[in-house]
Amino acid sequence: MGKPNILERLAAGEVIIGDGSYAVTLEKRGYVKAGSWTPEAAPEHPGAVEQLAIEFSRAGADVTQTFSFWCHEKSLPKGCKYxxxxxxxxxxxxxxKIAKKYGTITAGGLSQTGNFARWTAKEDVQKDLRRAVNILVKNDIDLIICEYFRNIKEMEWAIEVALETGKPVAATMCMGPTGDEEGVTVGECAIRMAKAGAQLVGVNCLxxxxxxLEVIKDMKTSLDLFNLKPYLMVQPLGFMCPDGGSYGWVNLPEFPFACEPRQITRWEARKFAREAYDMGVRYIGGCCGFEPYHIRAICEELRDIRxxxxxxxxxxxxxxxxxxxxLESKFERYKNKGSEQWWKDMAPSTGRPMSTPFCRQTEPTCVHRAIFKK
Structure with a gap:
């Protein structure tokens, strides 16, 4: 018998820990161009991509995702040799290679085409998606993740293509509490993803x-009302963006070159993981901005469960x-530093005067209750 697949592991009660940021982290390391966010670094600098995958695996990730985000022929930068x-x-x-060494689940990311608004025909969209997924099938990747979709209709079409592979399928929308780009509610999106056949349903990035977590809570409520039971999955952004608009952190003035002061701490990652687990989420990972130490923190937080x-x-x-x-018992300057609760209750500072989004907004918007959660 082969190793249990992800659905068998989830059915057995296991919590699956995803990996984290590739494009954004590799941009900081000098291998990806901001603005393009395309994955040609894989053939250009395979050692860099492999090293990051190793770091996520050493940090406890159960999944190694292919660095294939936004890989569509029309999206590759001018002059790309591949x-x-x-x-x-x-x-x-x-x-x-990483899966063989660390025993991780391989996952292939299938992202939105970026042309949904132009390509009105379902056949055109699915032709592009099918080409991307064919390589994943050829390499016997364990899990297909339809991720970073802004429109539920395009997501449904992607799930249809992914299910053709016979592999387990996860589906994650990139949306906030207001729903998809056309205003379809969070609850309806969850129901439609589940009814389309995705075995894991949730949100990622932005x-x-x-x-x-507020979005997942709304999803779960709607899924329960319709007696739909997909596994829940969440892979959030690793930067705080309470003042982001409908496109989250992409709407921030700091995006993409000055977001470091907004990066979450390992303790915020731990609090997120615990709350996600308590909510019923069983695939917990990260997206842009989630570094290996954040994934490690998630694993450390859930060690009682795992x-x-x-x-x-x-x-x-x-x-x-x-x-x-x-150290706390020896030095005054280490007071409270040995208390987990102290770290989790901390409101970390950027050290910059007037740094909060509430005192420098040029276009104030309504505040969502999630902003005030500690």
Whole structure:
């Protein structure tokens, strides 16, 4: 018998920990161009992509996702030397290599075409999506994730293509509390994804953890009303963006070159993971801005649920604060540093005067209740 697939593991009660940011993290490291956000780094610098995948695996991720985000022929930058097939093949090779070493689930990302508004014919959209998914099938990738879709109709078409592969299918919309780009509600989107056949349903990117937990809560309520039982999945943005508009952090004046002061802490990642688990989410990961240490923090937080298993890289993490408890007893400057609750209750500062989005907004909007969650 082969290893259990993701659906069997979820059915057995396991919490699956996803990986984190590739495009944004590799941009910071000098391998991806901001604005393009395309994955030609896989064949150009395979060692860089592989190293990041290793870091996520050492941090405890159960999943290694192919670096194939936004890989559509019409989206590649001018002068790119590689085709989408070549990029995706190297991405699959890297993911398979990491999976062999660390025992991770391989996942292939299938993102929106970017042409839905222009391509009115379902056949045109699905032709583009089918080409992207064919390489994933050829490489026997374990899971297809239809991710970063802004329109529920395009998502339904993508799920249809993904189901043709015979692989488990996850579907995550990139939307906030107001729903998709045409105003279809969060609840209706969840119902339609589940009815389309996705076994995992949820949200990814654009919005921060508190906001996407509110979205997941709304999704769960609607799914329960219709007695639909897909597994819930959430992979939020790693930056706080309470002042983001309908496009989340993309609407921020700091996007994309000055968002570092907004990055969540490991303790905020831990609080997010616990709340997501308590809400019934069983696939918990991160998207843009989620670094390996955030994924490690999620694993450390849920070690009581996951058999107290800690990641390889936790060997260098004071996850139980034993080191800082000792320091606290010796030095006044370490007061409270050995208390997990102190860290979780902290409201971290950027150190910059007038840094909060509430005192410098040029176009104030209504405030969502998720902003005030601690």
């Amino acid at each position: 085709s989408c097939d070549e990029i995706n093949q190297v991405s699959c090779d890297i993911a398979k 919005f921060d953890p508190p906001m996407l 058999g107290r298993k800690i990641p390889e890289s936790s060997d260098k993490s004071d996850y139980d604060l034993s080191t800082h408890k000792e």
